[in-house]
Amino acid sequence: xxxxxxxxxxxxxxxxxxxxxxxxxxxxxxxxxxxxxxxxxxxxxxxxxxxxxxxxxxxxxxxxxxxxxxxxxxxxxxxxxxxxxxxxxxxxxxxxxxxxxxxxxxxxxxxxxxxxxxxxxxxxxxxxxxxxxxxxxxxxxxxxxxxxxxxxxxxxxxxxxxxxxxxxxxxxxxxxxxxxxxxxxxxxxxxxxxxxxxxxxxxxxxxxxxxxxxxxxxxxxxxxxxxxxxxxxxxxxxxxxxxxxxxxxxxxxxxxxxxxxxxxxxxxxx
Amino acid sequence: xxxxxxxxxxxxxxxxxxxxxxxxxxxxxxxxxxxxxxxxxxxxxxxxxxxxxxxxxxxxxxxxxxxxxxxxxxxxxxxxxxxxxxxxxxxxxxxxxxxxxxxxxxxxxxxxxxxxxxxxxxxxxxxxxxxxxxxxxxxxxxxxxxxxxxxxxxxxxxxxxxxxxxxxxxxxxxxxxxxxxxxxxxxxxxxxxxxxxxxxxxxxxxxxxxxxxxxxxxxxxxxxxxxxxxxxxxxxxxxxxxxxxxxxxxxxxxxxxxxxxxxxxxxxxxxxxxxxxxxxxxxxxxxxxxxxxxxxxxxxxxxxxxxxxxxxxxxxxxxxxxxxxxxxxxxxxxxxxxxxxxxxxxxxxxxxxxxxxxxxxxxxxxxxxxxxxxxxxxx
Numbered sequence: 140x141x142x143x144x145x146x147x148x149x150x151x152x153x154x155x156x157x158x159x160x161x162x163x164x165x166x167x168x169x170x171x172x173x174x175x176x177x178x179x180x181x182x183x184x185x186x187x188x189x190x191x192x193x194x195x196x197x198x199x200x201x202x203x204x205x206x207x208x209x210x211x212x213x214x215x216x217x218x219x220x221x222x223x224x225x226x227x228x229x230x231x232x233x234x235x236x237x238x239x240x241x242x243x244x245x246x247x248x249x250x251x252x253x254x255x256x257x258x259x260x261x262x263x264x265x266x267x268x269x270x271x272x273x274x275x276x277x278x279x280x281x282x283x284x285x286x287x288x289x290x291x292x293x294x295x296x297x298x299x300x301x302x303x304x305x306x307x308x309x310x311x312x313x314x315x316x317x318x319x320x321x322x323x324x325x326x327x328x329x330x331x332x333x334x335x336x337x338x339x340x341x342x343x344x345x346x347x348x349x350x351x352x353x354x355x356x357x358x359x360x361x362x363x364x365x366x367x368x369x370x371x372x373x374x375x376x377x378x379x380x381x382x383x384x385x386x387x388x389x390x391x392x393x394x395x396x397x398x399x400x401x402x403x404x405x406x407x408x409x
Numbered sequence: 410x411x412x413x414x415x416x417x418x419x420x421x422x423x424x425x426x427x428x429x430x431x432x433x434x435x436x437x438x439x440x441x442x443x444x445x446x447x448x449x450x451x452x453x454x455x456x457x458x459x460x461x462x463x464x465x466x467x468x469x470x471x472x473x474x475x476x477x478x479x480x481x482x483x484x485x486x487x488x489x490x491x492x493x494x495x496x497x498x499x500x501x502x503x504x505x506x507x508x509x510x511x512x513x514x515x516x517x518x519x520x521x522x523x524x525x526x527x528x529x530x531x532x533x534x535x536x537x538x539x540x541x542x543x544x545x546x547x548x549x550x551x552x553x554x555x556x557x558x559x560x561x562x563x564x565x566x567x568x569x570x571x572x573x574x575x576x577x578x579x580x581x582x583x584x585x586x587x588x589x590x591x592x593x594x595x596x597x598x599x600x601x602x603x604x605x606x607x608x609x610x611x612x613x614x615x616x617x618x619x620x621x622x623x624x625x626x627x628x629x630x631x632x633x634x635x636x637x638x639x640x641x642x643x644x645x646x647x648x649x650x651x652x653x654x655x656x657x658x659x660x661x662x663x664x665x666x667x668x669x670x671x672x673x674x675x676x677x678x679x680x681x682x683x684x685x686x687x688x689x690x691x692x693x694x695x696x697x698x699x700x701x702x703x704x705x706x707x708x709x710x711x712x713x714x715x716x717x718x719x720x721x722x723x724x725x726x727x728x729x730x731x732x733x734x735x736x737x738x739x740x741x742x743x744x745x746x747x748x749x750x751x752x753x754x755x756x757x758x759x760x761x762x763x764x765x766x767x768x769x770x771x772x773x774x775x776x777x778x779x780x781x782x783x784x785x786x787x788x
Contacts, residue, residue: 241753258444266481266513267440267474273512274473287752306440306472337508338473 148175150209151309151341152197157206158365159192166192167203168365176308179335179342179355183387184362190345191235193362194313197343198232199223211308228256231302235313237294239286245272245297246282252304271300275330292323299330303338310334312344316351328354349388349396361387373397420469422446424482426454427464432486435467438475446475450482461486466497476506477513548745552675555667570673578639578674579681583688586634590689593626594618594696602704611705615712618697619720627689628728629776632735635682636768640743643674644764647747648757656748671744678736686732690725723788731779735772742768 152174159167166189174180182190195201197208199215208215213226239248249268253259259267272282275296286294295315302310315331316324328351335342346352352359353373360370361384369376369384377388377397388397422436422445432453438446463483471479483493498506525533559565601617647670650656659666694716701707707715746764750756 242755253440257440259447263443263447263478263481267477270473270477270509270513274508276512285752303473306474337505 150174151176151211152180152343153207153209154193154197155207155209157193157196157208158204159189159196160204165365167206170206170362170366172360172367172370174341174343176341177335177339178357179331179344181352181356181359182343182345182362183347183352183359184368185347185387188362189365190347190362191313194311194343194345198230198311199227228305229308230311231305231307231309232311233295233298233302233313233315235317237286237298239294239298239301241286244283244285245277245289245300248286248297249300249304252301256305268300268304271304272297274303274334275300276326292319292326295319295323295327296330299327299334303334303340306338307340309341309343312342312346314346314348315344316346316348321350324348324350327351331355353396422449422475424449424453431462431464433464433467434479434482435469437470438468438478439470439472440474443474443478446478450478450485453482455486460492461494463493463495464497465495465502466499468498468502471502471505473505473509476502476509480506480510545745548748549741552667552671552741555665555672556675559668559672565668566676567669567673570669571677574639574674574677575681577642578635578677579685582635582638582681582685585638586631586685586689587692589634590622590627590630590693591696593630594622594693594698595700597621597626598697598700599704602700606705611707612711612715614697614701614705614707615715616719618694618701619716620724622693622697623690623720623728624724625728625776627693628686628731628735629772630693631682631685631689631732632739632772633769635678635685635736636739636743636772637765639674639678640739640768641761641765643740643743644747644750644761645757646670647744648750648760651748651750652753652757666748670747671740674744675737675740678740679733682732682736682739683729686729690728727779727783727788731776734775734779738771738775739768742771 150173152172154170154172157167157170158165170193182193184190192201196203197210197215199210199218202216210226211229213222215223215226218226239245240251243251246265246268249271250264253264253267257264269279269282273279277293277296277300281289281293281297286297289297299312299315302312312331316327319327331342331344331351332355334340344351344356356373358371359373359376361368361376363383369379369381373388376384379385420436422434422438422442424432424434424446427433436442463479463486465479468475468479479495479498483495486493495506598614598618601614602611605611605614605617647656650670656666656670659669698709698712701712702709743764746760746767750760
């Protein structure tokens with residue numbers, strides 16, 4: 140897999156000259172980035188650098204102050220309501236805390252978008268939901284559990300199952316491995332790679348988990364000071380000498396993550 | 410990977426039986442068009458042949474839902490021991506189908522509980538009711554302990570919370586309570602005026618309004634409004650705090666939740682409710698007085714003069730004395746239901762409803778109890 144050759148790259152998310160202001164504070168000054176079909180793209184950066192805000196702006200939950208966001212080729216600022224809905228149906232979103240509906244079981248959570256947007260029979264919907272639940276590696280009996288009865292890692296997986304319920308083209312993940320133990324976080328990383336490999340998804344994730352950045356991403360954009368400080372593969376970014384970027388990758392945690400990822404990558408690849 | 414997407418592929422999905430006895434699947438087998446596939450499969454003429462070949466070579470696009478649909482169709486045809494072979498599926502689609510069939514979990518039906526006999530049901534309900542009763546009782550006890558401790562050292566009372574609750578539950582309830590009590594006075598006077606006029610007993614409207622409003626209507630209307638406004642908000646606040654672990658945080662910080670959350674609310678209502686009741690007395694009687702003037706030509710001066718003679722102070726006092734009892738019920742029920750919230754957003758809503766229904770119910774029961782006891786006492 141990996142990145143498709145440059146000639147066949149189709150941009151699916153294009154952000155240009157985006158700026159965001161909340162009253163006095165400036166979150167984004169001039170953000171530019173492009174995500175291509177089939178890649179795993181990560182948005183990294185310190186706390187408060189506006190990663191999640193940018194994600195919310197791309198999926199049209201929030202309006203940027205200025206600039207343009209094109210999602211699957213459509214300008215999101217001048218979009219009509221029906222067009223917006225059909226565009227969002229091609230995107231799956233997993234929120235940081237899962238945002239599972241607490242009054243529904245996992246199976247009901249996963250079938251909710253199917254019931255809403257397709258006219259399939261009840262049995263077929265149940266079977267498709269079961270497929271997705273299996274796909275994210277949840278045990279069968281979790282289908283009947285309520286979100287409150289699941290552990291943190293299982294809740295993330297259930298949220299992932301709901302996000303891929305409609306076989307989206309782009310999967311947005313907000314901090315997919317936050318709040319999980321190293322084992323659980325590693326499991327989520329595996330799952331992301333697995334899904335991309337099998338479904339050919341484009342994945343746009345927000346994370347500051349250095350392990351994940353090394354293990355799963357094709358390209359990373361580092362957000363800071365209101366713009367993209369650097370973008371490229373992790374190898375490229377970590378080779379940069381920029382004093383504003385280096386601390387992010389060359390701190391003690393950064394080094395450990397890198398070494399580990401090398402061990403694991405060489406250990407697991409056939 | 411070259412999985413084509415529904416929007417790029419206009420081809421209608423189809424499955425049909427060819428002349429040579431093979432089944433041919435064509436078009437886009439994707440979620441967006443899956444209901445078409447479902448219809449075609451349902452209307453498929455089942456061949457009689459023992460063995461079948463399903464030629465999937467002409468499938469143009471496929472996603473996980475489509476892959477499952479294909480597998481499911483083949484599975485359905487296998488019924489009765491027939492062998493079905495899927496042939497010609499493109500490599501990437503075959504990978505998808507492989508993955509779907511290997512990772513699919515069958516949840517099966519939700520674990521069915523064996524049906525319970527009526528004896529067991531009665532037993533369970535009794536135990537449940539007793540437990541709940543014990544829980545409520547211990548909640549009252551704990552609060553009494555907190556109250557005594559706070560009385561011993563008044564520095565422990567959270568005056569700031571008390572004052573803000575007094576404002577939210579008392580001052581801001583003035584307009585609605587005033588209006589409703591006024592209207593109740595109007596309604597009662599209006600109904601009574603017709604009857605009294607028939608008997609020529611016009612002036613007795615003062616007795617009727619005075620006693621019914623002061624003794625029953627004003628305290629009840631006030632308590633019911635406050636239960637709806639403050640009781641539900643107590644439950645929602647404490648419930649949300651339980652869900653977000655704020656209550657646990659208070660405990661770990663050594664701040665007793667009852668002292669911070671329940672006592673100030675209860676004290677605030679105990680202070681506010683008698684005052685609100687007094688206010689409701691005024692507006693209710695005013696409403697009656699206006700109706701008496703317009704319908705029965707009793708001037709406000711006559712009305713007031715008669716009021717002083719006919720309506721004993723005990724009626725007013727009984728009304729006011731009931732108010733703190735109602736306040737304790739409303740506050741404790743609201744807070745208790747808040748602490749019972751487990752889970753998430755829907756539990757908060759459910760317990761808010763329970764809180765309002767229970768507190769109004771208990772207020773009216775308490776009112777009936779007062780009536781009986783006061784009757785015995787000859788008041």
